[in-house]
Amino acid sequence: MSGAGRRPEPWRDGDVLTVCATTLIGLAVIVAAWFGASGTVSAPRQAAWLNVGVAGFAVSAGGLCLWLLRLRRAVGERRVALISLAPQEDSEEASRTAASPRPARSADTTVPLPLVRAAGMARLHHPDCPLVAGKDVTPAGLDDGEPCGVCAA
Ligand SMILES: [Zn+2]
Structure with missing residues (x-):
């Protein structure tokens, strides 16, 4: 969708x-x-x-x-x-990762993803968060607001 x-x-x-x-x-x-x-x-x-x-x-x-x-x-x-x-662990990926060692996913690394904020929004989001989909966003820092509860920014 x-x-x-x-x-x-x-x-x-x-x-x-x-x-x-x-x-x-x-x-x-x-x-x-x-x-x-x-x-x-x-x-x-x-x-x-x-x-x-x-x-x-x-x-x-x-x-x-x-x-x-x-x-x-x-x-x-x-x-x-x-x-x-919302991103979720599907059983296929879980079984594949259990069978073979894998490199760390981007979510597991300590490098933070760039955060964005749309006009009028108080919370920070990942760029792929569905709450900011289709909106004009501006880059934001970690101390610019509270993290989003949906994308867990
Ligand atoms: Zn979000």
Whole structure:
């Protein structure tokens, strides 16, 4: 997965239409119930209009809950994408390194990698960190900020 193929919004057009439609319908039903209840003096009829208003609230709240669930799902998908981008020891590499001696990896050496920082970011990152992918970065020193928790700069 590359940063260029990333969608700018985590929701689909249908999600926006659903939340707007349910909110507008719910508000319209609530306003209609308000006008209906204000036009009658009978308590049972006002109770009926109150039920209509509660139904309008339920429609609006249901649409907003669907919206929040969609955004929560998008956060989970983004988290999985970030975790899959993180460097990890795969079993093939582990078995190969166990069978034969290998030279030290660059992460095992004491030579520090150059660190970068993007504008507006407080933490320092490796240049290949997914949190700075696609951003304009400037070189930074070790004492310019706190290290990133994702790339462990
Ligand atoms: Zn980072």
